[in-house]
Structures are given as C-alpha cells and as structure tokens.
Amino acid sequence: MGIRTPGARDVTAVAPGMLLVAQPAMGDPNFSETVVLILDVDEDGALGVVLNRPSPLLVAAVFEEWRDLVGEPEVLFRGGPVGTDGALALALLRDPAEAPEGFRTVLGRLGVLDLETPVEVVEPALARVRIFAGYAGWGPGQLADEVAEGAWYVVPAEPGDVFAEDCDDLVREVLRRQPGELAWHSTRPADPDLN
Template sequence: MSQPVAGMLLVASPALVDPNFADSVVLLLDVDDNGALGVVLNRPSGVPVDAVLDGWADVVAEPDVLFQGGPVGADGALAVALLRDPDDVPVGFRSVDGRLGLVDLDAPVELLAGSLAGLRIFAGYAGWGAAQLDGEIEEGSWYVVPGETWDPFRQDTSDLWREVLRRQPGEMAWHSTRPADPELN
C-alpha cells in the first residue's frame, strides 16, 4: 500500500460505511504532518456551476455542475484543474502534482480558460487531522492508489470507484466486483 501524498487517490474500502464516503474516490490535494485535505471525485450535485459562479460554466468539464467535495466547508468551493502545457502556468494556478493543481476562483476566468485541459469545481472538501488519515488507512477504511490524469475530470463518475479498483494489481482488483451487500453472495 502506498503512502498518502498529494495527487494520490483514496478509494473507500468495503469496510468504510460512513455515508459521506461509502464507495467514494478522494483526490488528495494536500498531505503534511498537520493532516490531509482532498475532494470526493464521484459525487456530482444537481447544482449548475453557473448558478453559483458566473462565467465558470464555460470552462468546467462536463457535466457542468458542482461536485460535492466532502462534508467540510460545504459553503466554500475548490477548483481542481489540469494544465494543457506545464510551461504555461496561468495566474491563479497552484500545482498539487505536476500539471494537476488548484485554481483561485477569484482569478479572472478569461486568463485561465486557454491554459486548462480540465477543470472541476467542488463544494466542500474532505479533511483529516494530524495522523487521523494514517489511522483510517491502518484500520482498512481506505486504499491508497495512484490516480490517472483524467480521473478528476471524467464526464460520468458513476463507475469511478469500480474502475479505479479494477485497474489495481492483485487482490485489490477483486473488490471492484463485490456486490453492494456481500451477505447476498
């Protein structure tokens, strides 16, 4: 199992039953000694981006809705973006892992639009205090796996949990085929 670092994915294990995170895939955006922060990639909301952030709907990846990034700070928004060219870093972009980063939503959208290959906006985030995430990983609540470039920007995220597990080596891939209620198997 990999160590959690920015850019990695947390995939909820079958043992994780918290409704905020059951069958979720979380992109880690910041991990240090004080804790970790990430966004849930597979929880689209029904709220159109343009209903909340004027001008941003034209540059976000489809579907152009806000995603529920997690239970913390749901009244705030984080924008995760992918640069087209790592040498063309626009104003308001902060790298998380190579071309993947965060965009300042106060930056003028017209200065960013041509530089981004993908953008998704999340309401809220998932957060863990110092050593809390390590404890949850140790108890078997999360798998820590590498992400792929387009994971945060997929149009259809309904099977993201299964797809991420399926591409993992060994026994972890088997979990992608488990029924919702293993007792019925």
C-alpha cells in the same frame, strides 16, 4: 507525512495526487463508495476532494463566469463534508510548462485553481475545470488511523479521474486498473453480505 497501509508497497503512501477509495469497511456515510483525491498532506493532517458525488446544481447558477470551462457534467460536485459553503476548483493544464497565476500543481498537469483568479487570465492555459463545494479533511493522525483500520485503499491517481463523466462507476474503474489482487475488488458488490 508518509501514511501507509500495514505491509503495503510504496505506491500506497498517502501524498498529494493519490486516491483514497472507500473500502466496504468504511463506516462514515459521507465517504461510502467514494473516491477522494488527496490535495495536501502535512503534519497538521490531510485535505482532499470527493471526485464522484455530483450535485444537481449547475455551475452556471453559482459560478457563471466559469460555465464555459467546466466539462460534462456541468454541475457543482460535493467535494466533502467540510466547508460546504465554499468552493475549490481542480484544473488540467494544456501545457505543464505554462501554469497560470492562481494554479498550484498536484499531479502532472493537474492542480488546484484559485477561483478568485480572473477567468480571462487562466482560460488560455486550461484544458478542463471541475468545481467542488466543500472538501474532505483529516486532523493529525486521523487518516493514518482510517487507512490502518481498513477504511481506504490508497492508490495512484490519473488526471482523468478528476474529470470522469460517469461518476457512478469511478470506484470500479479505479480499482480495475490496479495491479494484483486489488483489481479483484472492482467486482465486489456494494453490500459485502451479497458476496
């Protein structure tokens, strides 16, 4: 599914490994000031995880066996408003040629990791892990409509975005590295009326 903003360049196609950065026009409080990594897109819709919403809950309290593999901050992240009683993990491989059982590539060395896979099987292959409760989901055409309405900027992801330690500034960091006028949006206030 090639979702694009009107008149946009090819880099704005919504695809696995792309980021959605909430624009000021975002009306849904679940996504205000968020950065979402897209994990899957097809004719049935899209699925992703919010990268910049850490919870106060330590991973060790819920997934004790994964505690030594998660990076700072060692908390569970709120991946989105859907399926909050479940969890998924994103992991960074040490070597992209050595993907372990239970790993599905999303972008380069970054991928989704099945938390049912025994830790001892995957640990040698993984550099970092982050665990998310819930996810963000869109039905057929829903995300395309939101992008067309100006709710999201669609930009390329970097694997480090998933593992940012300072999540409060992730929106600005992602926008700052974009080409052209899009980088200017990194300096906008959270409340556009203050501009």
